[in-house]
Amino acid sequence: MPNTKSVLLIDDSKFARLLVKAFISSNFANWEIDEAEDGAKALQMVDAKTYDYMLVDFNMPGMDGLELGEKLRARFPGAVIALLTANIQQEIQKKAENLGLDFIAKPPTEDKIRDYIMSREATR
Amino acid sequence: MIELTELEHDTISELINIGVGRAASSLSEMVDQPVELTVPAISFVERFSDSELANAPTEVVSAVSQSFHGPFTGEAMLVFPEVRSLELVRSLLKVDVPLDTLTDLEQEALMEVGNIILNACLGSISNVLGEPINCSMPTFRKRETRALLDDDTAGGSAATNPVLMILHVQFMLRQNDIDGYVLFVMDLESIQMLRELVRRFLANSLG
Numbered sequence: 001m002p003n004t005k006s007v008l009l010i011d012d013s014k015f016a017r018l019l020v021k022a023f024i025s026s027n028f029a030n031w032e033i034d035e036a037e038d039g040a041k042a043l044q045m046v047d048a049k050t051y052d053y054m055l056v057d058f059n060m061p062g063m064d065g066l067e068l069g070e071k072l073r074a075r076f077p078g079a080v081i082a083l084l085t086a087n088i089q090q091e092i093q094k095k096a097e098n099l100g101l102d103f104i105a106k107p108p109t110e111d112k113i114r115d116y117i118m119s120r121e122a123t124r
Numbered sequence: 125m126i127e128l129t130e131l132e133h134d135t136i137s138e139l140i141n142i143g144v145g146r147a148a149s150s151l152s153e154m155v156d157q158p159v160e161l162t163v164p165a166i167s168f169v170e171r172f173s174d175s176e177l178a179n180a181p182t183e184v185v186s187a188v189s190q191s192f193h194g195p196f197t198g199e200a201m202l203v204f205p206e207v208r209s210l211e212l213v214r215s216l217l218k219v220d221v222p223l224d225t226l227t228d229l230e231q232e233a234l235m236e237v238g239n240i241i242l243n244a245c246l247g248s249i250s251n252v253l254g255e256p257i258n259c260s261m262p263t264f265r266k267r268e269t270r271a272l273l274d275d276d277t278a279g280g281s282a283a284t285n286p287v288l289m290i291l292h293v294q295f296m297l298r299q300n301d302i303d304g305y306v307l308f309v310m311d312l313e314s315i316q317m318l319r320e321l322v323r324r325f326l327a328n329s330l331g
Contacts, residue, residue, distance in 0.1 A: 013232060013235065013236040013239070014229070014232045015229055015232040015233040015235075015236045016236050018229070019217075059239065059243075059259060059261060061261060085243075086150075086239050086240040086243035086247075087243050087247055087259065088146070088243065088248070088251070089247045089250045089251060089256060089257070090250075090251050091256045106150070106239075106240045106243075107150050107151075107153050107154045107240050109153050109154075
Protein backbone atom coordinates (compact mmCIF):
# COMPACT_ATOMS: atom_id res chain seq x y z
CA MET A 1 0.00 0.00 0.00
CA PRO A 2 2.14 2.89 -1.24
CA ASN A 3 0.05 5.92 -0.24
CA THR A 4 -0.28 7.13 3.30
CA LYS A 5 -3.70 7.32 4.86
CA SER A 6 -4.84 8.65 8.19
CA VAL A 7 -6.84 6.75 10.77
CA LEU A 8 -8.56 7.90 13.94
CA LEU A 9 -9.29 5.22 16.56
CA ILE A 10 -11.95 6.21 19.06
CA ASP A 11 -12.25 3.82 21.98
CA ASP A 12 -12.23 4.35 25.73
CA SER A 13 -10.17 1.17 26.13
CA LYS A 14 -6.46 1.86 25.84
CA PHE A 15 -5.95 -1.86 25.35
CA ALA A 16 -8.34 -1.97 22.39
CA ARG A 17 -6.61 1.02 20.81
CA LEU A 18 -3.19 -0.53 21.32
CA LEU A 19 -4.22 -3.76 19.59
CA VAL A 20 -5.96 -2.13 16.62
CA LYS A 21 -3.08 0.31 16.16
CA ALA A 22 -0.60 -2.58 16.12
CA PHE A 23 -2.70 -4.49 13.56
CA ILE A 24 -2.97 -1.49 11.24
CA SER A 25 0.70 -0.47 11.58
CA SER A 26 1.97 -3.92 10.79
CA ASN A 27 -0.05 -4.13 7.56
CA PHE A 28 -0.10 -0.53 6.38
CA ALA A 29 3.32 0.92 7.10
CA ASN A 30 3.51 4.71 7.23
CA TRP A 31 -0.18 5.19 7.86
CA GLU A 32 -0.85 7.87 10.44
CA ILE A 33 -2.84 6.54 13.35
CA ASP A 34 -4.27 8.87 15.99
CA GLU A 35 -6.28 7.96 19.04
CA ALA A 36 -9.11 9.49 21.04
CA GLU A 37 -10.54 8.08 24.26
CA ASP A 38 -14.03 9.51 23.82
CA GLY A 39 -16.37 11.30 21.46
CA ALA A 40 -15.65 14.81 22.71
CA LYS A 41 -11.91 14.37 22.14
CA ALA A 42 -12.57 12.88 18.70
CA LEU A 43 -14.67 15.88 17.66
CA GLN A 44 -11.85 18.23 18.71
CA MET A 45 -9.36 16.19 16.73
CA VAL A 46 -11.40 16.21 13.53
CA ASP A 47 -11.52 20.01 13.73
CA ALA A 48 -7.77 20.06 13.28
CA LYS A 49 -7.24 17.17 10.87
CA THR A 50 -9.19 15.21 8.28
CA TYR A 51 -9.12 11.42 8.50
CA ASP A 52 -9.64 8.80 5.81
CA TYR A 53 -10.72 6.15 8.32
CA MET A 54 -12.50 6.47 11.65
CA LEU A 55 -13.07 3.39 13.77
CA VAL A 56 -15.52 4.06 16.56
CA ASP A 57 -16.32 1.98 19.63
CA PHE A 58 -19.98 1.92 20.70
CA ASN A 59 -20.00 1.71 24.49
CA MET A 60 -18.07 4.78 25.68
CA PRO A 61 -18.55 7.24 28.52
CA GLY A 62 -20.35 10.39 27.40
CA MET A 63 -21.37 10.16 23.77
CA ASP A 64 -21.92 6.63 22.47
CA GLY A 65 -20.50 5.43 19.16
CA LEU A 66 -23.74 5.86 17.22
CA GLU A 67 -24.16 9.48 18.31
CA LEU A 68 -20.55 10.18 17.44
CA GLY A 69 -20.81 8.24 14.17
CA GLU A 70 -23.83 10.30 13.15
CA LYS A 71 -21.95 13.57 13.75
CA LEU A 72 -18.86 12.33 11.94
CA ARG A 73 -20.87 11.05 8.99
CA ALA A 74 -22.63 14.43 8.62
CA ARG A 75 -19.29 16.27 8.58
CA PHE A 76 -17.30 13.79 6.50
CA PRO A 77 -19.57 12.17 3.91
CA GLY A 78 -16.64 10.60 2.03
CA ALA A 79 -14.73 9.13 5.00
CA VAL A 80 -14.80 5.46 5.88
CA ILE A 81 -16.44 5.24 9.29
CA ALA A 82 -16.98 1.94 11.06
CA LEU A 83 -18.49 1.01 14.38
CA LEU A 84 -16.00 -1.42 15.93
CA THR A 85 -17.85 -2.88 18.85
CA ALA A 86 -18.52 -5.83 21.10
CA ASN A 87 -22.21 -4.98 21.07
CA ILE A 88 -23.44 -7.38 18.40
CA GLN A 89 -27.16 -6.74 18.85
CA GLN A 90 -29.06 -6.59 15.58
CA GLU A 91 -30.64 -3.30 16.62
CA ILE A 92 -27.21 -1.66 16.88
CA GLN A 93 -26.12 -3.14 13.55
CA LYS A 94 -29.26 -1.80 11.89
CA LYS A 95 -28.80 1.67 13.35
CA ALA A 96 -25.18 1.73 12.19
CA GLU A 97 -26.22 0.74 8.70
CA ASN A 98 -28.92 3.44 8.61
CA LEU A 99 -26.32 6.06 9.53
CA GLY A 100 -24.00 4.88 6.77
CA LEU A 101 -21.51 3.30 9.14
CA ASP A 102 -19.83 -0.05 8.58
CA PHE A 103 -20.05 -2.60 11.40
CA ILE A 104 -17.09 -4.63 12.67
CA ALA A 105 -17.71 -7.04 15.55
CA LYS A 106 -15.06 -7.13 18.27
CA PRO A 107 -12.73 -8.79 19.03
CA PRO A 108 -10.42 -7.08 16.61
CA THR A 109 -7.99 -9.52 15.03
CA GLU A 110 -5.19 -8.76 12.63
CA ASP A 111 -6.93 -10.60 9.76
CA LYS A 112 -10.26 -8.90 10.40
CA ILE A 113 -8.82 -5.38 10.49
CA ARG A 114 -6.48 -5.91 7.52
CA ASP A 115 -9.21 -7.50 5.37
CA TYR A 116 -11.67 -4.75 6.23
CA ILE A 117 -9.26 -1.96 5.30
CA MET A 118 -8.11 -3.73 2.14
CA SER A 119 -11.70 -4.20 0.99
CA ARG A 120 -12.44 -0.53 1.60
CA GLU A 121 -9.23 0.53 -0.15
CA ALA A 122 -10.24 -1.55 -3.17
CA THR A 123 -13.47 0.41 -3.53
CA ARG A 124 -12.02 3.88 -3.03
CA MET B 125 -38.64 -20.13 45.08
CA ILE B 126 -39.04 -20.03 41.31
CA GLU B 127 -40.62 -22.94 39.50
CA LEU B 128 -39.49 -23.53 35.95
CA THR B 129 -40.91 -26.22 33.74
CA GLU B 130 -38.37 -28.56 32.22
CA LEU B 131 -38.82 -26.86 28.83
CA GLU B 132 -38.35 -23.37 30.31
CA HIS B 133 -35.27 -24.51 32.18
CA ASP B 134 -33.94 -26.09 29.03
CA THR B 135 -34.66 -22.97 26.97
CA ILE B 136 -32.91 -20.64 29.41
CA SER B 137 -29.91 -22.99 29.46
CA GLU B 138 -29.88 -22.99 25.68
CA LEU B 139 -30.09 -19.19 25.51
CA ILE B 140 -27.12 -18.94 27.83
CA ASN B 141 -25.40 -21.64 25.84
CA ILE B 142 -25.81 -19.66 22.62
CA GLY B 143 -24.60 -16.48 24.32
CA VAL B 144 -21.61 -18.07 25.98
CA GLY B 145 -20.85 -20.03 22.82
CA ARG B 146 -20.56 -16.78 20.93
CA ALA B 147 -18.47 -15.38 23.79
CA ALA B 148 -16.18 -18.42 23.71
CA SER B 149 -15.70 -17.99 20.01
CA SER B 150 -14.70 -14.35 20.63
CA LEU B 151 -12.27 -15.36 23.36
CA SER B 152 -10.85 -18.08 21.17
CA GLU B 153 -10.22 -15.53 18.39
CA MET B 154 -8.41 -13.31 20.90
CA VAL B 155 -6.12 -15.98 22.33
CA ASP B 156 -5.72 -18.15 19.21
CA GLN B 157 -6.59 -21.39 20.94
CA PRO B 158 -9.68 -23.49 21.60
CA VAL B 159 -11.89 -22.53 24.53
CA GLU B 160 -13.83 -25.31 26.22
CA LEU B 161 -17.16 -24.69 27.93
CA THR B 162 -19.17 -26.60 30.49
CA VAL B 163 -22.93 -27.07 30.22
CA PRO B 164 -24.68 -24.05 31.79
CA ALA B 165 -25.96 -24.61 35.32
CA ILE B 166 -28.93 -22.69 36.68
CA SER B 167 -29.44 -22.32 40.39
CA PHE B 168 -31.58 -20.17 42.65
CA VAL B 169 -30.16 -18.96 45.94
CA GLU B 170 -31.02 -16.30 48.46
CA ARG B 171 -27.42 -15.30 49.08
CA PHE B 172 -24.37 -15.72 46.91
CA SER B 173 -22.65 -17.43 49.84
CA ASP B 174 -25.25 -20.23 49.49
CA SER B 175 -24.05 -20.89 45.96
CA GLU B 176 -21.64 -23.67 45.11
CA LEU B 177 -19.44 -21.02 43.50
CA ALA B 178 -18.63 -19.68 46.95
CA ASN B 179 -17.12 -22.96 48.15
CA ALA B 180 -13.61 -21.44 48.09
CA PRO B 181 -14.66 -18.23 49.86
CA THR B 182 -11.21 -16.75 50.40
CA GLU B 183 -9.88 -17.33 46.91
CA VAL B 184 -9.10 -13.97 45.31
CA VAL B 185 -10.67 -13.52 41.91
CA SER B 186 -10.57 -10.86 39.20
CA ALA B 187 -13.99 -9.99 37.89
CA VAL B 188 -15.32 -7.75 35.17
CA SER B 189 -18.89 -6.82 35.72
CA GLN B 190 -21.53 -5.13 33.57
CA SER B 191 -25.04 -4.39 34.63
CA PHE B 192 -27.70 -4.81 31.98
CA HIS B 193 -31.08 -3.16 31.57
CA GLY B 194 -33.89 -4.05 29.28
CA PRO B 195 -37.04 -6.08 29.80
CA PHE B 196 -35.06 -7.72 32.60
CA THR B 197 -32.13 -6.33 34.54
CA GLY B 198 -29.21 -7.85 36.33
CA GLU B 199 -25.51 -8.17 36.43
CA ALA B 200 -23.25 -10.22 34.17
CA MET B 201 -19.76 -11.11 35.32
CA LEU B 202 -16.66 -12.69 33.93
CA VAL B 203 -14.64 -14.17 36.78
CA PHE B 204 -11.26 -15.87 36.91
CA PRO B 205 -8.63 -16.56 39.56
CA GLU B 206 -6.41 -13.56 40.16
CA VAL B 207 -3.24 -15.63 39.93
CA ARG B 208 -3.85 -16.41 36.26
CA SER B 209 -4.95 -13.02 35.07
CA LEU B 210 -1.51 -11.79 33.93
CA GLU B 211 -1.10 -15.02 32.00
CA LEU B 212 -4.40 -14.34 30.26
CA VAL B 213 -3.32 -10.80 29.38
CA ARG B 214 -0.07 -12.15 27.93
CA SER B 215 -2.05 -14.53 25.70
CA LEU B 216 -4.27 -11.70 24.54
CA LEU B 217 -1.52 -9.34 23.52
CA LYS B 218 -0.18 -10.16 20.12
CA VAL B 219 2.67 -7.75 20.57
CA ASP B 220 5.55 -8.31 22.99
CA VAL B 221 5.56 -5.85 25.85
CA PRO B 222 7.79 -5.63 28.91
CA LEU B 223 6.44 -6.95 32.22
CA ASP B 224 5.91 -3.43 33.63
CA THR B 225 3.71 -2.49 30.70
CA LEU B 226 1.90 -5.81 30.98
CA THR B 227 1.07 -5.11 34.61
CA ASP B 228 -0.04 -1.57 33.76
CA LEU B 229 -2.28 -2.90 31.04
CA GLU B 230 -3.72 -5.76 33.09
CA GLN B 231 -6.86 -4.05 34.26
CA GLU B 232 -7.48 -2.32 30.91
CA ALA B 233 -7.05 -5.59 29.06
CA LEU B 234 -9.28 -7.59 31.37
CA MET B 235 -12.00 -4.96 31.18
CA GLU B 236 -11.93 -5.06 27.40
CA VAL B 237 -12.05 -8.86 27.42
CA GLY B 238 -14.98 -8.71 29.83
CA ASN B 239 -16.70 -6.17 27.62
CA ILE B 240 -16.32 -8.37 24.54
CA ILE B 241 -17.35 -11.59 26.28
CA LEU B 242 -20.30 -10.22 28.21
CA ASN B 243 -21.62 -8.28 25.21
CA ALA B 244 -21.31 -11.39 23.06
CA CYS B 245 -23.41 -13.26 25.63
CA LEU B 246 -26.03 -10.60 26.17
CA GLY B 247 -26.14 -9.60 22.51
CA SER B 248 -26.87 -13.16 21.40
CA ILE B 249 -29.61 -13.51 24.01
CA SER B 250 -31.09 -10.17 22.94
CA ASN B 251 -31.01 -11.23 19.29
CA VAL B 252 -32.75 -14.55 20.01
CA LEU B 253 -35.47 -12.99 22.17
CA GLY B 254 -35.81 -9.92 19.92
CA GLU B 255 -35.55 -7.59 22.91
CA PRO B 256 -32.89 -4.86 23.13
CA ILE B 257 -30.67 -4.97 26.21
CA ASN B 258 -28.52 -2.02 27.27
CA CYS B 259 -25.20 -2.71 28.95
CA SER B 260 -23.43 -0.35 31.32
CA MET B 261 -19.71 0.38 31.12
CA PRO B 262 -17.64 -2.52 32.48
CA THR B 263 -16.21 -2.25 35.97
CA PHE B 264 -13.32 -4.23 37.42
CA ARG B 265 -13.03 -5.73 40.87
CA LYS B 266 -10.45 -7.92 42.53
CA ARG B 267 -11.62 -9.49 45.77
CA GLU B 268 -12.30 -12.66 47.71
CA THR B 269 -14.98 -14.88 46.23
CA ARG B 270 -17.22 -14.53 49.25
CA ALA B 271 -17.44 -10.77 48.64
CA LEU B 272 -17.84 -11.06 44.88
CA LEU B 273 -21.42 -9.83 44.74
CA ASP B 274 -21.23 -7.31 47.57
CA ASP B 275 -22.83 -4.14 46.36
CA ASP B 276 -20.46 -1.18 46.53
CA THR B 277 -23.35 1.26 46.46
CA ALA B 278 -26.05 1.55 49.09
CA GLY B 279 -29.20 -0.52 48.50
CA GLY B 280 -29.19 -2.89 45.53
CA SER B 281 -32.29 -4.39 43.97
CA ALA B 282 -31.24 -7.76 45.34
CA ALA B 283 -31.81 -6.36 48.82
CA THR B 284 -35.54 -6.02 48.21
CA ASN B 285 -36.04 -9.26 46.28
CA PRO B 286 -33.44 -11.55 47.72
CA VAL B 287 -33.66 -14.35 45.19
CA LEU B 288 -30.77 -14.66 42.82
CA MET B 289 -30.74 -16.73 39.70
CA ILE B 290 -27.20 -17.80 39.07
CA LEU B 291 -26.41 -18.97 35.59
CA HIS B 292 -22.96 -20.35 35.58
CA VAL B 293 -20.77 -21.55 32.72
CA GLN B 294 -17.15 -22.45 33.16
CA PHE B 295 -14.62 -21.92 30.39
CA MET B 296 -11.15 -23.39 30.03
CA LEU B 297 -8.08 -22.50 28.01
CA ARG B 298 -6.07 -25.70 28.22
CA GLN B 299 -2.88 -24.38 26.67
CA ASN B 300 -2.53 -21.74 29.36
CA ASP B 301 -4.19 -23.68 32.17
CA ILE B 302 -6.64 -20.83 32.67
CA ASP B 303 -10.21 -21.34 33.71
CA GLY B 304 -12.90 -18.95 34.73
CA TYR B 305 -16.63 -18.58 34.64
CA VAL B 306 -19.43 -16.36 33.43
CA LEU B 307 -22.13 -15.51 35.89
CA PHE B 308 -25.52 -13.87 35.43
CA VAL B 309 -27.29 -12.65 38.51
CA MET B 310 -30.89 -11.50 38.42
CA ASP B 311 -33.43 -10.76 41.09
CA LEU B 312 -36.94 -12.18 41.42
CA GLU B 313 -38.74 -9.62 39.27
CA SER B 314 -36.28 -10.02 36.41
CA ILE B 315 -36.35 -13.79 36.63
CA GLN B 316 -40.13 -13.68 36.25
CA MET B 317 -39.81 -11.37 33.24
CA LEU B 318 -37.18 -13.61 31.66
CA ARG B 319 -39.46 -16.60 32.23
CA GLU B 320 -42.33 -14.71 30.58
CA LEU B 321 -40.18 -13.83 27.55
CA VAL B 322 -39.02 -17.42 27.30
CA ARG B 323 -42.66 -18.56 27.38
CA ARG B 324 -43.54 -16.13 24.57
CA PHE B 325 -40.49 -17.19 22.60
CA LEU B 326 -41.48 -20.84 22.98
CA ALA B 327 -45.08 -20.11 22.03
CA ASN B 328 -43.91 -18.28 18.87
CA SER B 329 -41.31 -20.87 17.98
CA LEU B 330 -43.52 -23.85 18.55
CA GLY B 331 -46.49 -22.20 16.85
